[in-house]
Amino acid sequence: MGLVVQKFGGTSVGDAERIRAVAEHIQRTVKAGNQVVVVVSAMGKTTDDLVRLSKEVSKVSVPREMDMLLTAGERISMALLCMALADLGIPAVSFTGSQAGIITDTDHTRAKILEVKGDRLRDALAEGKTPVVAGFQGVSTDNDVTTLGRGGSDTTAVALAAALGADYCEIYTDVTGVFNADPRIVPGAKRLDRISFEEMLEIAASGGRVLALRSAEFARNHNVELQVRSSFTWEPGTWVVREDPSMEQAIVSAVTHDVSEAKVTVSGVPDKPGIAAKLFRGLADRSINVDMIVQNTSVHGNTDISFTVPRDDLETSLAVAQGLLGELGATEVSADSEIARVSLVGAGMKTHPGVTAKVFEVLYAEGINIQMISTSSIRISCVIDKESTERAVRSLHSAFELSA
Amino acid sequence: MGLVVQKFGGTSVGDAERIRAVAEHIQRTVKAGNQVVVVVSAMGKTTDDLVRLSKEVSKVSVPREMDMLLTAGERISMALLCMALADLGIPAVSFTGSQAGIITDTDHTRAKILEVKGDRLRDALAEGKTPVVAGFQGVSTDNDVTTLGRGGSDTTAVALAAALGADYCEIYTDVTGVFNADPRIVPGAKRLDRISFEEMLEIAASGGRVLALRSAEFARNHNVELQVRSSFTWEPGTWVVREDPSMEQAIVSAVTHDVSEAKVTVSGVPDKPGIAAKLFRGLADRSINVDMIVQNTSVHGNTDISFTVPRDDLETSLAVAQGLLGELGATEVSADSEIARVSLVGAGMKTHPGVTAKVFEVLYAEGINIQMISTSSIRISCVIDKESTERAVRSLHSAFELSA
Numbered sequence: 001m002g003l004v005v006q007k008f009g010g011t012s013v014g015d016a017e018r019i020r021a022v023a024e025h026i027q028r029t030v031k032a033g034n035q036v037v038v039v040v041s042a043m044g045k046t047t048d049d050l051v052r053l054s055k056e057v058s059k060v061s062v063p064r065e066m067d068m069l070l071t072a073g074e075r076i077s078m079a080l081l082c083m084a085l086a087d088l089g090i091p092a093v094s095f096t097g098s099q100a101g102i103i104t105d106t107d108h109t110r111a112k113i114l115e116v117k118g119d120r121l122r123d124a125l126a127e128g129k130t131p132v133v134a135g136f137q138g139v140s141t142d143n144d145v146t147t148l149g150r151g152g153s154d155t156t157a158v159a160l161a162a163a164l165g166a167d168y169c170e171i172y173t174d175v176t177g178v179f180n181a182d183p184r185i186v187p188g189a190k191r192l193d194r195i196s197f198e199e200m201l202e203i204a205a206s207g208g209r210v211l212a213l214r215s216a217e218f219a220r221n222h223n224v225e226l227q228v229r230s231s232f233t234w235e236p237g238t239w240v241v242r243e244d245p246s247m248e249q250a251i252v253s254a255v256t257h258d259v260s261e262a263k264v265t266v267s268g269v270p271d272k273p274g275i276a277a278k279l280f281r282g283l284a285d286r287s288i289n290v291d292m293i294v295q296n297t298s299v300h301g302n303t304d305i306s307f308t309v310p311r312d313d314l315e316t317s318l319a320v321a322q323g324l325l326g327e328l329g330a331t332e333v334s335a336d337s338e339i340a341r342v343s344l345v346g347a348g349m350k351t352h353p354g355v356t357a358k359v360f361e362v363l364y365a366e367g368i369n370i371q372m373i374s375t376s377s378i379r380i381s382c383v384i385d386k387e388s389t390e391r392a393v394r395s396l397h398s399a400f401e402l403s404a
Numbered sequence: 405m406g407l408v409v410q411k412f413g414g415t416s417v418g419d420a421e422r423i424r425a426v427a428e429h430i431q432r433t434v435k436a437g438n439q440v441v442v443v444v445s446a447m448g449k450t451t452d453d454l455v456r457l458s459k460e461v462s463k464v465s466v467p468r469e470m471d472m473l474l475t476a477g478e479r480i481s482m483a484l485l486c487m488a489l490a491d492l493g494i495p496a497v498s499f500t501g502s503q504a505g506i507i508t509d510t511d512h513t514r515a516k517i518l519e520v521k522g523d524r525l526r527d528a529l530a531e532g533k534t535p536v537v538a539g540f541q542g543v544s545t546d547n548d549v550t551t552l553g554r555g556g557s558d559t560t561a562v563a564l565a566a567a568l569g570a571d572y573c574e575i576y577t578d579v580t581g582v583f584n585a586d587p588r589i590v591p592g593a594k595r596l597d598r599i600s601f602e603e604m605l606e607i608a609a610s611g612g613r614v615l616a617l618r619s620a621e622f623a624r625n626h627n628v629e630l631q632v633r634s635s636f637t638w639e640p641g642t643w644v645v646r647e648d649p650s651m652e653q654a655i656v657s658a659v660t661h662d663v664s665e666a667k668v669t670v671s672g673v674p675d676k677p678g679i680a681a682k683l684f685r686g687l688a689d690r691s692i693n694v695d696m697i698v699q700n701t702s703v704h705g706n707t708d709i710s711f712t713v714p715r716d717d718l719e720t721s722l723a724v725a726q727g728l729l730g731e732l733g734a735t736e737v738s739a740d741s742e743i744a745r746v747s748l749v750g751a752g753m754k755t756h757p758g759v760t761a762k763v764f765e766v767l768y769a770e771g772i773n774i775q776m777i778s779t780s781s782i783r784i785s786c787v788i789d790k791e792s793t794e795r796a797v798r799s800l801h802s803a804f805e806l807s808a
Contacts (some may be wrong), residue, residue: 057424059491078472079470079472083473
């Protein structure tokens with residue numbers, strides 16, 4: 001009994017049969033006495049197909065039109081889902097991001113939500129109808145259609161749950177929850193029943209693909225409890241909740257890996273104030289999400305700065321760094337896209353300082369060289385060569401006894 | 405030099421190559437010094453595919469959601485066209501029906517335009533940009549997405565041309581203009597260079613598929629000059645203009661045919677006032693477009709009423725008539741869906757009374773029985789059996805010497 005936001009990803013609504021299965025699950029949830037607000041992604045590979053079409057049509061990218069194009073996808077899935085619900089006797093009504101009152105900034109293809117109004121959703125609920133909302137999209141302060149970028153539908157779901165005061169938010173996907181390693185790499189990987197927002201954030205930020213980082217952040221900031229679960233088996237999944245001091249804290253919750261990034265190194269940088277600021281302002285102005293940054297203590301007044309960026313942004317990042325070489329007084333820019341980041345995440349790491357040392361020992365025993373290191377209070381990440389990814393993940397998973 | 409509305413149908417934007425060809429034509433028009441407002445339909449078979457999907461998902465039809473679904477189609481084509489234009493250095497910006505200010509009533513799947521605001525289109529033109537507008541769609545007074553029904557994109561184009569005070573409106577399609585018979589049936593069919601709004605109206609109403617009836621009506625009522633032409637050959641097509649007394653008026657302009665209707669006959673109807681009103685109010689309340697209506701002088705106080713309806717509406721029409729049998733005091737309802745309507749259209753017919761007689765003679769000579777007759781000042785229509793359609797069209801085309 002309560003108000004639940006249920007979000008269904010692209011594979012969950014991949015074809016007519018899947019859409020009918022989703023409608024039946026929503027029906028079950030409604031029949032159990034809940035009010036449901038549904039958020040849907042575009043069907044299956046729709047978005048990929050539209051991106052491909054855009055490349056056939058034009059060599060230049062027009063962000064406003066790309067958003068207009070891609071938002072067709074959720075329009076299709078949400079209208080079909082409403083029809084399937086009507087077929088089951090559940091009155092449903094679809095809303096675009098704009099109609100749902102999801103107001104964003106004007107940064108097309110990666111807009112940020114500024115406000116969620118949701119008046120029409122509340123009205124629909126009050127009339128006993130189930131609102132089905134297009135994920136991934138909003139309307140800008142300029143009245144143009146925007147998209148929220150990668151993982152945008154999860155963000156829509158969490159933002160709606162926060163705005164409507166939902167009891168919790170369920171993220172339905174094609175896996176049964178959050179695992180303590182990628183099951184394709186580690187056969188003994190275990191599904192986690194319950195993790196904290198902070199762990200989910202670190203897992204999402206370090207390569208766990210189940211939940212997008214932004215939506216995990218949003219959920220933590222607005223204290224929206226999440227359940228990540230499967231729309232194929234419908235079994236209970238992983239709860240992501242506020243950390244409870246009474247919870248038994250595993251020292252290490254998960255091993256994650258990310259092979260989507262590339263490393264950039266700016267060499268021979270004079271060790272004086274303002275250098276890093278210039279470089280990373282230049283990257284930020286191009287909307288590049290820099291991930292890890294490592295700068296060593298200088299030797300002889302010069303130092304190197306290394307950072308990782310999404311591989312898609314490597315070319316732009318190199319151009320920015322190259323363009324600033326003179327201004328920075330640096331000597332050289334180099335790149336390596338054959339890297340991987342392997343991370344260990346666990347809320348209990350805060351109070352167990354030996355974990356870091358053990359990570360290094362395990363990788364050393366495997367003969368894997370560590371190129372960059374970065375840590376937070378509940379995470380350790382190492383950049384290694386891409387080829388060693390699977391060995392690193394398996395050996396860490398085993399060394400920390402994470403198997404089921 | 406002027407303001408031109410150019411509308412491109414589904415086959416004109418059927419794939420990436422076609423979209424680029426359309427963009428090049430718009431570029432030519434702009435480079436020639438014109439301002440262009442573009443209206444697009446959904447790509448090729450997109451709408452059919454979406455309708456099919458909706459049937460896979462649900463047995464019930466939900467008009468509001470059907471509109472939400474189908475409007476995804478133009479969203480895709482207009483965004484792609486804007487990208488193709490950007491590629492050619494023509495700044496373009498897409499607008500949904502809602503963004504273009506096309507306000508409709510709330511009759512989903514066949515909404516009527518109440519008002520065209522067009523403020524954002526005027527702003528875009530003032531900024532030197534080419535607006536690309538989604539055809540077929542609007543936003544209702546309830547703020548829901550609506551579609552304008554069959555031929556809706558033509559209506560959008562003409563309505564925009566009227567609202568913006570365009571010099572003329574070009575309807576691009578996959579044929580080179582309006583022909584004086586269907587070239588697939590009559591090999592000698594001739595393209596008309598110039599016809600009056602009234603003739604276009606009668607041609608559209610009697611089966612000529614090139615231009616939708618509603619848009620022809622709208623064009624006449626708002627005096628919007630049209631050119632129907634090909635987006636494959638780009639050659640000059642057929643101008644549809646206000647009738648000019650100095651124009652030489654062909655007695656007969658075209659032979660048209662329509663095999664999309666079915667005939668309903670209500671027999672044994674008492675010949676007293678109010679009967680027809682009851683029957684046709686019942687049909688109108690179900691939004692059925694009744695076309696021809698024939699009622700004979702009564703013999704012995706009873707009469708028969710026959711009418712034609714779109715074949716898709718036959719089942720509903722029969723149910724309505726059957727339900728009213730008692731109230732009407734009629735004896736029987738019967739139907740025939742194997743019919744065709746063959747029509748002769750010509751502005752000069754007004755002053756040449758012999759045309760009707762000649763039509764009957766031609767059909768008689770072919771041994772074709774006439775089931776129903778209806779005439780206007782510039783049109784004669786006969787309902788015949790469907791099998792005789794081609795023979796009827798060919799013999800009339802030949803008898804009235806309409807060959808090229």
